[in-house]
Amino acid sequence: MTSGETDVSDTDRPEVAADPKPAFELGTGPGRVLVWFYGVFTVAAASRSIVQMIVDFDRAPLAYVLSAVAAVVYGFITYSLVRGGEKARRAALVCCAAELLGVLVVGAWTLAEPTAFPDATVWSDFGMGYLFIPVILPVTGMLWLRRAKTVTI
């Protein structure tokens, strides 16, 4: 009986020691869905701005440049989510805030002064052309990034 007990503790000990600490992952679990959506929007915004800049840049330069900026922001958040860690989490949080600000400012701007935008951007009309996902995404992202912190601490 006693030998059995020591056996158990002997086999238990290295297991506990080998048990990997939960890695600071931002891109797993619900984060995986965010990675997907941010990835999609990176591709969508980037291809949109690239195609439009090549085809007819002079038609709406402001709109196309804003789409390109949106693509860079989306791309960086996607990368941060995949990379994980506290630094990436903070960087992604800042970018999500910038993204939300961008959507709100550009959204209000397109409504207030439509003549400045002969063609739409990803963020026009608060992202209406994209089922309002551009507004929902940064909010969800910030909620997830905040929760990821409390979970790992």
Place this chain on the structure above:
Amino acid sequence: MLDALTVAVAVTALALAAWCGHAAYRDQPTKDWHFIGMAVVSVLALAQLVVGVVQLARGERPEQGMAVFIAYLIGSFAAVPAAGFLSLTERTRWGSVTVAAGAVVLAVLEVRLYDIWGN
């Protein structure tokens, strides 16, 4: 032909979304059967890509521009496989949610494709 394929891809994509959404609701990861479903949708999207390119080669032109049309064809083909790969490394309900989201994105792309092709 292209329109029929567009409708077929959109409908099967929505079915896949519902199926994987159900799996997520029951707290299950994507299983072999889900991947077969993804394969079916992907094959349809590939057929659409081929037919689209053939129609372009025959001189037919999409209403809203060739570059946009091709970009959407490629995006439609890549959407479900990309989501499938993400779910392969996420063996939880969230992998199922990702595939469901991917299928919904594909359905939206199909609606846009229909407009872009026009006619």
